[in-house]
Amino acid sequence: MINYIIISSSGKPIYAFDNNNIIVYSAIIQSIVSYFTYSTSPNQLINSIKNNNSFINFAHYNPFILISISPINHHHNPSSLSILYNYLISLLSKPYIDKIFNKYPNFDFTKLLSNSDILTLNSICHDLSLNNNPIFNYNSLQTLPINYKIRSKINSKFNSLSTSNLLFGLITTSNFKLISILKNIQNSNHNLHISDLSILFKIISSSNNFKLNSQYITNETFWLPICLPKFNSNGHLYTLIQFVELNDSRYQQLHSISANNNTDKLLIILMSPFKDSFNELKKISNNLIKSLLFNKKIFNSIYNPLSINLPIPSSIISYTIKNTSLLQFIESPSNSSSSPLNFKNSTIIIENYSNYKLFACKLSNYEIYLKINSSTPESQLLPISKSILNYCISNNHHLFIQ
Amino acid sequence: MSQQSLPNKPLRSVEYKIVLLGESSVGKSSILERLQNNTFNEDKSSTIGAAFISKKIPINENKDLINLQIWDTAGQERFHNLTPLYYRNANCAIIVFDLINLDSFKKAEYWIDQLNNYIEEQLIGIEIILVGNKCDLINEGEECSYINIINEFISNHKEIKRYLQTSAKENINISKLFQDIIDNIDDEMFHPIEEENSKNLIDLKFKKNSYNSTSCQC
Numbered sequence: 001m002i003n004y005i006i007i008s009s010s011g012k013p014i015y016a017f018d019n020n021n022i023i024v025y026s027a028i029i030q031s032i033v034s035y036f037t038y039s040t041s042p043n044q045l046i047n048s049i050k051n052n053n054s055f056i057n058f059a060h061y062n063p064f065i066l067i068s069i070s071p072i073n074h075h076h077n078p079s080s081l082s083i084l085y086n087y088l089i090s091l092l093s094k095p096y097i098d099k100i101f102n103k104y105p106n107f108d109f110t111k112l113l114s115n116s117d118i119l120t121l122n123s124i125c126h127d128l129s130l131n132n133n134p135i136f137n138y139n140s141l142q143t144l145p146i147n148y149k150i151r152s153k154i155n156s157k158f159n160s161l162s163t164s165n166l167l168f169g170l171i172t173t174s175n176f177k178l179i180s181i182l183k184n185i186q187n188s189n190h191n192l193h194i195s196d197l198s199i200l201f202k203i204i205s206s207s208n209n210f211k212l213n214s215q216y217i218t219n220e221t222f223w224l225p226i227c228l229p230k231f232n233s234n235g236h237l238y239t240l241i242q243f244v245e246l247n248d249s250r251y252q253q254l255h256s257i258s259a260n261n262n263t264d265k266l267l268i269i270l271m272s273p274f275k276d277s278f279n280e281l282k283k284i285s286n287n288l289i290k291s292l293l294f295n296k297k298i299f300n301s302i303y304n305p306l307s308i309n310l311p312i313p314s315s316i317i318s319y320t321i322k323n324t325s326l327l328q329f330i331e332s333p334s335n336s337s338s339s340p341l342n343f344k345n346s347t348i349i350i351e352n353y354s355n356y357k358l359f360a361c362k363l364s365n366y367e368i369y370l371k372i373n374s375s376t377p378e379s380q381l382l383p384i385s386k387s388i389l390n391y392c393i394s395n396n397h398h399l400f401i402q
Numbered sequence: 403m404s405q406q407s408l409p410n411k412p413l414r415s416v417e418y419k420i421v422l423l424g425e426s427s428v429g430k431s432s433i434l435e436r437l438q439n440n441t442f443n444e445d446k447s448s449t450i451g452a453a454f455i456s457k458k459i460p461i462n463e464n465k466d467l468i469n470l471q472i473w474d475t476a477g478q479e480r481f482h483n484l485t486p487l488y489y490r491n492a493n494c495a496i497i498v499f500d501l502i503n504l505d506s507f508k509k510a511e512y513w514i515d516q517l518n519n520y521i522e523e524q525l526i527g528i529e530i531i532l533v534g535n536k537c538d539l540i541n542e543g544e545e546c547s548y549i550n551i552i553n554e555f556i557s558n559h560k561e562i563k564r565y566l567q568t569s570a571k572e573n574i575n576i577s578k579l580f581q582d583i584i585d586n587i588d589d590e591m592f593h594p595i596e597e598e599n600s601k602n603l604i605d606l607k608f609k610k611n612s613y614n615s616t617s618c619q620c
Contacts, residue, residue: 112480209448220453220474222454276487
């Protein structure tokens with residue numbers, strides 16, 4: 001287990017994943033960071049400390065100091081501290097936070113954190129600690145495989161409903177498998193970043209605020225101001241969030257399809273730079289939902305998505321395949337996301353564990369990650385990967401969003 | 403909530419906008435959860451941003467249709483600059499405070515002042531209802547420890563139309579709160595529904611699991 005600690009630059013405790021001794025830690029961390037800040041040359045800040053048992057990683061993003069303390073052999077996500085920092089920025093925006101701390105360097109930041117925020121921090125740290133969030137691990141988004149003609153239909157419907165105040169839009173499943181994405185700005189420099197979306201998804205999923213797992217069907221629509229630090233750390237985007245239940249016998253009757261639990265809910269996310277554009281976005285969302293629910297082909301393709309029939313032997317326990325040019329991935333249903341393998345300068349990695357092996361390779365625009373039985377001969381792994389590659393190339397337009 | 407189906411052809415309808423305001427953790431979302439699902443979640447996380455709920459309520463033997471449009475706002479200070487968006491054009495503001503937390507009552511006073519300023523500027527009418535929630539935490543036979551402050555405030559603020567003590571947890575007075583609002587909607591606010599609009603009504607709101615309705619007729 002990794003511990004994550006956040007303090008302010010002046011040493012005020014803000015958050016600790018393992019809350020024990022945070023006050024003691026805060027004072028020590030602040031002293032160490034200050035020592036290096038003030039007694040060495042300006043660009044020589046402390047990055048890490050290593051001893052026999054643990055590895056301590058530091059990040060000083062003024063006005064916050066973030067550290068992680070991990071066991072020495074633990075796979076550590078190198079982006080973990082910047083993910084936590086970006087989450088703090090997403091709450092309030094960089095100028096707002098700077099303004100507070102410039103005025104009150106000793107400001108107690110915990111006053112601005114609600115219990116929902118703490119739940120989200122806990123959930124992010126939990127994912128980072130166990131490496132079990134594929135979006136963090138692979139820095140890419142998971143897609144829902146859909147026939148590309150149907151996906152084009154969804155995309156064009158989405159586009160036709162768009163208005164000038166809608167900047168970005170996403171349709172995903174309730175577990176954030178991407179169905180369609182809408183970018184409504186001409187400026188190619190302004191993009192939605194994976195790390196920004198991963199924060200938004202964590203906010204939605206980690207508290208019960210958005211009723212993602214409610215047993216009752218809710219017709220609530222949420223309006224959330226959020227700063228997306230990679231998109232623009234200086235301001236907010238106003239985000240409409242709406243879930244749509246699919247497991248309803250009326251739709252099954254309407255479309256004459258059988259009950260199935262593959263896709264339970266849809267999630268509509270619409271973003272605008274304008275805080276008073278809720279009604280406009282709500283109208284788009286309502287029309288979009290109607291067009292998704294009442295079109296048989298579209299409904300069926302989302303409710304019963306394409307199954308991925310990879311040509312793999314039974315010795316493959318699970319797989320993840322990342323399209324590196326689109327930053328999207330698919331994975332096996334039974335995936336227990338394991339530690340991301342770090343390619344560094346190599347193109348093939350094999351790691352042996354007691355009951356299984358992890359194999360990863362880079363082929364063309366794909367990264368293929370396999371968890372395999374220990375008994376599988378290594379000589380088979382590359383041929384298997386090549387047949388996976390061929391499958392992905394020939395089905396690329398169904399598997400990934402172009 | 404009883405689950406009445408929409409009338410085939412309601413003749414009149416009204417859009418009635420309600421906003422819930424108040425300090426963090428006073429129970430605004432829990433009041434709405436009781437209204438919507440007749441449930442209470444002890445572990446409810448604090449609201450971030452705001453939630454919009456639309457609820458269609460047929461009345462007068464289904465001849466009239468009330469479309470309640472409710473904004474549930476976050477009590478946390480960092481969302482306060484957005485709050486005027488939600489009470490803009492509201493017909494009714496429910497100001498909620500916690501009967502065992504005097505600070506939350508001070509915040510209720512703040513929101514009533516904000517609303518009064520807005521009403522004065524815009525020369526509009528917003529019905530203000532003051533709600534003291536968590537009455538289940540007051541011992542039987544006792545009063546809220548700062549009842550005198552509440553009473554004095556109410557007597558000095560004639561714009562407060564009603565004051566109710568509620569408990570979302572124990573389902574006390576939640577149905578009364580909304581039934582009173584519905585009963586007091588001015589008849590003049592209803593307008594005839596055009597034939598075409600009436601045909602186009604699609605009700606996508608329904609419950610997934612059944613539960614026993616014990617609350618109001620909405």
